[in-house]
Amino acid sequence: MKxxxxxxxxxxxxxxxxxxxxxxxxxxxHKLLSPLTIIKWNLELIKGGNKDCxxxxxxxxxxxxxxxxxxxxxxxxxxxxxAQDLLVxxxxxxxxxxxxxxxxxxxxxxxxKKYKEDIDTKSLKFDINCQLKKYVVNYKKDYILEIIDSxxxxxxxxxxxxxxxxxxCFKFDEKKKSEFELDKNSxxxxxxxxxxxxxxxxxxxxxxxxxxxxxxFAKKSGLKGYGLSLYLAKILIExxxxxxxxxxxxGITKFVAVFFVKNxxx
Amino acid sequence: xxxxxxxxxxxxxxxxxxxxxxxxxxKKLGCEVFTAQDGEKALSIADKELPDLIxxxxxxxxxxxxxxxxxxxxxxxxxxxxxxxxxQLSQQEDIDKVKKxxxxxxMIKKDFSVKELVDKIESMIK
Numbered sequence: 001m002k003x004x005x006x007x008x009x010x011x012x013x014x015x016x017x018x019x020x021x022x023x024x025x026x027x028x029x030h031k032l033l034s035p036l037t038i039i040k041w042n043l044e045l046i047k048g049g050n051k052d053c054x055x056x057x058x059x060x061x062x063x064x065x066x067x068x069x070x071x072x073x074x075x076x077x078x079x080x081x082x083a084q085d086l087l088v089x090x091x092x093x094x095x096x097x098x099x100x101x102x103x104x105x106x107x108x109x110x111x112x113k114k115y116k117e118d119i120d121t122k123s124l125k126f127d128i129n130c131q132l133k134k135y136v137v138n139y140k141k142d143y144i145l146e147i148i149d150s151x152x153x154x155x156x157x158x159x160x161x162x163x164x165x166x167x168x169c170f171k172f173d174e175k176k177k178s179e180f181e182l183d184k185n186s187x188x189x190x191x192x193x194x195x196x197x198x199x200x201x202x203x204x205x206x207x208x209x210x211x212x213x214x215x216x217f218a219k220k221s222g223l224k225g226y227g228l229s230l231y232l233a234k235i236l237i238e239x240x241x242x243x244x245x246x247x248x249x250x251g252i253t254k255f256v257a258v259f260f261v262k263n264x265x266x
Numbered sequence: 267x268x269x270x271x272x273x274x275x276x277x278x279x280x281x282x283x284x285x286x287x288x289x290x291x292x293k294k295l296g297c298e299v300f301t302a303q304d305g306e307k308a309l310s311i312a313d314k315e316l317p318d319l320i321x322x323x324x325x326x327x328x329x330x331x332x333x334x335x336x337x338x339x340x341x342x343x344x345x346x347x348x349x350x351x352x353x354q355l356s357q358q359e360d361i362d363k364v365k366k367x368x369x370x371x372x373m374i375k376k377d378f379s380v381k382e383l384v385d386k387i388e389s390m391i392k
Contacts, residue, residue: 033354037375038283044380045287062283 003180003245003256006230007238031073035066079146079232099262102141104169104189105130111149112167115156123162130169135189135261139240144259147242148191150233151255155195157229158253163196172258180245180258191257200248233257272298273391276317278308278334279352280326284375288321291384297391305329309337316343319391324353324360332367339368348390352383 042059049056108128112119119126137144155165172180172188182188237244243258275297277288282303289299300315302308304327312320320338324331331351338344350371351364361372373386 033376034281034284037354038281038287040376041287041380048381058286062286066283 001247001249003247003254005243005245007234007242007244032070035069035073038066039063099136099138100141101134102137102144102261103134104132104144104191107141107145107148108167108169108191110145111152114149115152118156119165122156122159124156124159125164126167127164128167128169130167132169132171132189137240137259137261143236143240147233147236147257148193150229150236151191151193151244151257154229154233155193155253155255159195159197160251166192166194168192168194180243180256182243182258187261189259189261191259192254193257194252194254196251197253199251200246200253272296273319274298274300274315274317275387275391276300276302276308276311276315276320276322278302278305278320278322278326278331280304280323284323287380288383291380292387295384295388303327305331305334308334312338312344312347313341317347319348319350319387321350321352321387324351324355324364332363335364335367335369350387350390 039062042062046056046059105128108130112126112128152165152167159165169189169191170176172182172190174184176182176190177184177188180190234244237257237259241260245256245258247254273296275292277285277292277299278301279285279288280303285301285303289301292299300311300317302311306328308320308322308326309329311317322331322334326334331353335349335351338347338349348371349369350373351369352373352375353360354375356374356376364372371386371390373383378386
């Protein structure tokens with residue numbers, strides 16, 4: 001199965017977007033309201049109780065966990081809103097004449113560490129294969145970090161328990177450049193993220209990377225994610241002239257983020 | 267309530283925090299409480315236990331709340347069971363839809379305290 005590019009695409013018909021957007025808003029509201037209601041309820045039980053505070057450990061734990069949930073949702077929504085601003089105002093694009101040194105392996109290890117708790121909770125095996133040297137780019141490495149973070153978050157969220165996530169970092173050779181239809185005269189680094197879990201169906205291909213994707217699915221499945229992470233990755237990578245590809249077959253989904261690089265840093 | 271037959275209540279929600287609180291509060295009333303975290307399990311428990319009241323969320327894994335309510339309403343053995351929808355969805359079209367499907371009441375989670383919810387359930391099973 002060939003890779004499909006999801007950057008620089010406008011494949012969703014307007015009528016589909018309207019209904020998806022409506023559903024998406026309902027889902028996001030639902031996800032924000034649930035932790036708030038649970039916090040409110042637990043406070044009500046604590047206030048109404050006559051016991052010593054130490055006997056309300058479960059209530060305090062519930063409050064603590066739901067505050068963390070709220071922080072995560074708010075953080076992702078905020079990042080999406082900021083990234084959408086980039087699309088509106090092209091002057092904000094951070095391509096510059098300055099050069100920045102990027103260590104892809106270090107970025108991957110940082111992201112893995114960030115999601116350690118989720119990875120352990122789902123008993124996932126998480127392998128990184130990155131033998132690359134440091135590269136020079138003309139955009140801040142924070143962009144690369146955020147893009148990789150978003151795709152890995154998506155992979156962790158949608159992976160089946162006790163499966164494996166493989167992350168591989170590679171330099172595009174001539175053959176690979178041809179496969180992904182990249183400029184033969186430029187240098188590119190790819191980060192491939194493979195996970196086993198929810199398969200993306202053919203008729204959903206056009207919707208991948210839209211912020212409303214998976215609204216309906218989330219309703220039925222109860223899964224978290226809604227594609228917000230992918231949407232964020234898509235916007236950011238478009239803004240640094242990169243590309244994002246995916247393919248999904250037999251439960252195995254692969255995303256390849258393509259970053260334009262200048263040269264090897266010595 | 268101990269001398270009477272305990273009321274059977276089925277609580278359906280994919281969020282364990284809601285389930286824990288509601289189950290604990292209803293048990294204090296002397297109710298027999300069953301819980302389910304997905305629509306499929308809810309249908310199976312309802313079929314077997316024939317609860318007096320079903321408190322159900324709409325966003326559920328496997329089979330969503332709309333479909334569960336539709337199936338429960340068609341089950342003649344559950345004709346006397348009350349169905350309360352308990353959801354964060356507040357759009358009028360969702361409310362109208364579940365009432366058409368057979369729900370007896372619709373409660374928006376954020377608008378109710380634990381006490382108000384328990385009071386509502388008590389009033390409906392009396």
